[in-house]
Amino acid sequence: DAKTTQPNSMESNEEEPVHLPCNHSTISGTDYIHWYRQLPSQGPEYVIHGLTSNVNNRMASLAIAEDRKSSTLILHRATLRDAAVYYCILRSYNQGGKLIFGQGTELSVKP
Amino acid sequence: DGGITQSPKYLFRKEGQNVTLSCEQNLNHDAMYWYRQDPGQGLRLIYYSQIVNDFQKGDIAEGYSVSREKKESFPLTVTSAQKNPTAFYLCASSITSTLRDRELFFGEGSRLTVL
Numbered sequence: 612d613a614k615t616t617q618p619n620s621m622e623s624n625e626e627e628p629v630h631l632p633c634n635h636s637t638i639s640g641t642d643y644i645h646w647y648r649q650l651p652s653q654g655p656e657y658v659i660h661g662l663t664s665n666v667n668n669r670m671a672s673l674a675i676a677e678d679r680k681s682s683t684l685i686l687h688r689a690t691l692r693d694a695a696v697y698y699c700i701l702r703s704y705n706q707g708g709k710l711i712f713g714q715g716t717e718l719s720v721k722p
Numbered sequence: 723d724g725g726i727t728q729s730p731k732y733l734f735r736k737e738g739q740n741v742t743l744s745c746e747q748n749l750n751h752d753a754m755y756w757y758r759q760d761p762g763q764g765l766r767l768i769y770y771s772q773i774v775n776d777f778q779k780g781d782i783a784e785g786y787s788v789s790r791e792k793k794e795s796f797p798l799t800v801t802s803a804q805k806n807p808t809a810f811y812l813c814a815s816s817i818t819s820t821l822r823d824r825e826l827f828f829g830e831g832s833r834l835t836v837l
Contacts, residue, residue: 643823654828712764
C-alpha cells in the first residue's frame with residue numbers, strides 16, 4: 612500500500628493561514644489524494660481530495676506537487692474549530708477504493 | 723436527513739462473548755467499510771464491501787466477521803477470537819463511481835470496552 616508521511620503536530624494562530632504538508636513518494640498514477648480531519652471521539656470528516664490539479668472548496672485548498680510526490684492542505688484562515696487531527700490518505704481503486712490511514716497531524720490553534 | 727448511523731454508541735462486553743455492531747446508511751452508497759481506531763492511532767481497515775453479498779478482508783480482519791445482505795446495512799461481529807477488542811469502531815460508506823473519485827462518509831463510531 613502506498614504510504615503517506617506527515618508531521619506529528621503543528622501549531623497555528625487563529626485567523627492565520629495553515630499549510631499542512633504530506634509526503635507520498637510511492638504514489639501511483641491511479642492514486643487519489645484525500646484529506647480528512649477528526650475531532651476526539653468522532654468519526655473523520657471529509658475535507659478535500661484531488662488527483663493532479665490543485666483543488667479548492669469551501670473548507671480548504673489542496674496543492675499537489677507536479678510530480679505528485681507531495682501535497683499541502685491549506686486552511687486559509689484558521690479558527691479554533693479547525694483544531695483536529697488531519698489525515699492525508701491515498702485512495703487506490705486497484706484495492707477496492709479503500710482508504711489506508713496514517714498517523715495524521717494534530718493541529719492546535721491558538722487564540 | 724441522509725447519513726450513517728452506528729449503534730450502540732457505547733458497549734461493554736465480558737471476555738469470551740461475541741458482540742455485533744450495527745451500521746446503517748440511507749445514502750444509497752454501494753461501498754461500505756469498517757475501521758478500528760486505538761487511542762492516539764490512525765484508523766485501520768477491518769473489512770470492506772463494494773457490493774451486496776460480497777466483502778473483502780482488510781488489514782486486521784482476524785477475530786472479526788461481517789455480512790452484507792442488504793445495501794444499506796453492514797454489521798460487524800467482534801468474536802471471542804479477537805484478542806484485544808477494546809477500541810473505537812468506525813463505519814464508512816461511499817458511492818462507487820467510474821467517472822470520478824468520491825469521498826467517504828463516516829458514522830459517529832461505537833466504543834467497545836471489554837471488561
